[in-house]
Amino acid sequence: MAESAFAALREAGLELSDVDGLFAASMTMGAMGVVELAEYLNLKPNYLDGTNIGGSSFVAHVSHAAAAINAGMCDVALIVYGSTAASNSMAIGTGGRHGSRSVGESFVAPYGMTTVGSYAMYAQRHMNRYGTTPEQLAEIAVATRHHASLNPNAKMRTPITTDDVLSSRVISSPLHLLDCCIISDGGGAIVVTSVERARDLALEPVLVLGSGEAVSHQEIGSPDLLTIAAKQSGDRAFAMAGVGRDDIDMAMIYDSFTITVLATLENLGFCKPGEGGDFVSGGRISLGGDLPINTDGGGLSSNHPGMRGIFLVVEAVRQLRGEAGPRQVNDTKLALVHGTGGTIGDKHSGATLVLGTE
């Protein structure tokens, strides 16, 4: 976390003493983690935000930071994430759910619910209702691995085929091993400041044009399993930015599983409900396609330390600055970022950002 934080500050040309707002969340931080982090990094922030809404937290932190800056509560906000999930051998997707004594958890834990199981039930329903196929889901994994092969920092870089995905073992039907994100270590950091301050810094700023947050579902996938938080948060973010879906040049979509991408694209309105399978086919979401997504290789192939939201923002910013090298999307002026926290088959959060260069 500290390495990421200092790298982001150096890139922006800022000192530790410039930071007066701190935003952080992690699966391995305690309830007062943001306080511990301030102490560790020798920061003296005026504004603290430890919002933890799952993997989408950092996408939400960006809009929280923008609001705090606009309100005059802080001037330079640092958003930080880090986790050593792989080194700790954490079973994130298949570890079961125990230990909570909340009312709702007792209706889940006795049945062997897992993260992947929850997404699998979403996928099963989507396939049954719309005829979505395992091959279509596999296309998402293949496109994402292709992008990872162009990213020297990605963990899994050997190209795969749809046959590789379909012949990998079934973890929780209908999802295969290669429909699931990897488990890695990783960290990231983002600096948010006012447009005026940013103009004086080392790099061309990326602008926050629109944002939205939402919560959806009970533990039991009610009321409508296939309508996820992305619908509410996405509609709000697009309305705030005043842009349409067709205006977006590339998108960073939380890809805990292949089905997460398909569900999110539909709910964000890039296609109609049920059309996600066709939308992701034929190279549309690959580099060179109409809407390249997860150009860093995503959670499916690049990294997934447990809460991936920060990397969505980092890659979108790199694309908007034209710094993505062999995986650069040409003329990127508008990028969409959507983080999912929790699991879309039961209760979860969604956070959307529309980012732009002008």
Next chain:
Amino acid sequence: MSDSTSEIKHPSPHASWESRGYWEGAGRGELVLQRCSQCETVQHKPRGVCVSCMGGAIDHFVASGRGTVYTYTVTNQNQASGFADAVPYVMAYIDLAEGPRLLANIVGCDPETVSIGMDVVVDFVKTDRDDGESFAVPVFKAA
């Protein structure tokens, strides 16, 4: 494929004051749901208030125990105690005849025979407890 779902060792549910009616009912072999005494909405999970009309008076009633499979998954990997040796097992969202949806295991059949829309009926698996409570976990089987 073998019917290994009977080997699941269900973690014990924790009954709060809101959910005690549900878990005590399960211990008697009854699927007990909540109905708002004011707006008559049936809600699950159990809560201390009605989240449809903000009413505070909640009744409990014994449901039919019948429902249909809304969606399901056959799980082949779960490292958690009680499940690691029970794979493959079936989790499903069940749409109850009374309206609410709940999560449960489908037991007593080959996992490959489970399908969306399948009619199911509740059954109960007693849980081992050391606190004197008599709880059971509702599961479902083909109707």
